[in-house]
Amino acid sequence: MAATGTFERQSEKYQRRAQLCTYLAGGLAGIALFGAGDVGNGLFSDVKPFYRAVFFTLAFSTGACLGMSYSGFQWAATVLRRLADDGVFRMTDPYDAVTYPAPMRTEFTYRIGSVLLCLTGAWLLVTAWIDVAAG
Numbered sequence: 001m002a003a004t005g006t007f008e009r010q011s012e013k014y015q016r017r018a019q020l021c022t023y024l025a026g027g028l029a030g031i032a033l034f035g036a037g038d039v040g041n042g043l044f045s046d047v048k049p050f051y052r053a054v055f056f057t058l059a060f061s062t063g064a065c066l067g068m069s070y071s072g073f074q075w076a077a078t079v080l081r082r083l084a085d086d087g088v089f090r091m092t093d094p095y096d097a098v099t100y101p102a103p104m105r106t107e108f109t110y111r112i113g114s115v116l117l118c119l120t121g122a123w124l125l126v127t128a129w130i131d132v133a134a135g
Contacts, residue, residue, distance in 0.1 A: 007080055008091040010102075014077035017110060021070035024117055028062050031121050035059065043131050051127045058120040065113030072106025 035044075035055050044052040080100065084091045 005095055006092050007084060007089055007095050007100075010095045010100075011077045011080045011091065014073045014080070014103075017106075018070050018073040018077070021066045021073065021110065021113070024114060025063065025066045025070075028059065028066065028117055028120065031117070031124060032059050035124050043128055046131050046134065047127055051123075051130065055120065055123050055127065058116055058123055062113055062116040062120050065109045065116060069106055069110035069113055072103050072109065076103045076106065 044055070080091075083089060083100075089096075
């Protein structure tokens with residue numbers, strides 16, 4: 001995430017990323033419903049337990065990454081707002097990326113969570129095709 005513009009703009013970027021984490025978590029919930037619901041019950045009972053274990057590991061890891069990202073972006077936006085409220089800077093001042101760096105760990109977990117979400121869906125699809133091929 002490029003650190004340009006004003007503090008207000010940077011705070012908006014953090015809030016938007018937190019919102020995107022919520023949307024991605026909704027996608028994970030949909031995948032989890034397929035995997036753990038009626039579709040998954042028949043699917044995972046017909047394949048080796050390894051496939052079920054990998055699916056739930058991916059789903060849990062995705063949720064953990066997205067949750068950490070959400071809270072990290074919300075906290076980064078809160079810190080900027082509090083510092084502005086305390087008079088350290090005005091929200092309309094140019095953003096100082098050196099003094100107030102972007103939360104790199106939060107950005108990393110956001111990207112990893114996005115990739116894991118894709119892998120979770122792909123794993124469910126692969127497991128379904130393995131079940132079809134075996135059946």
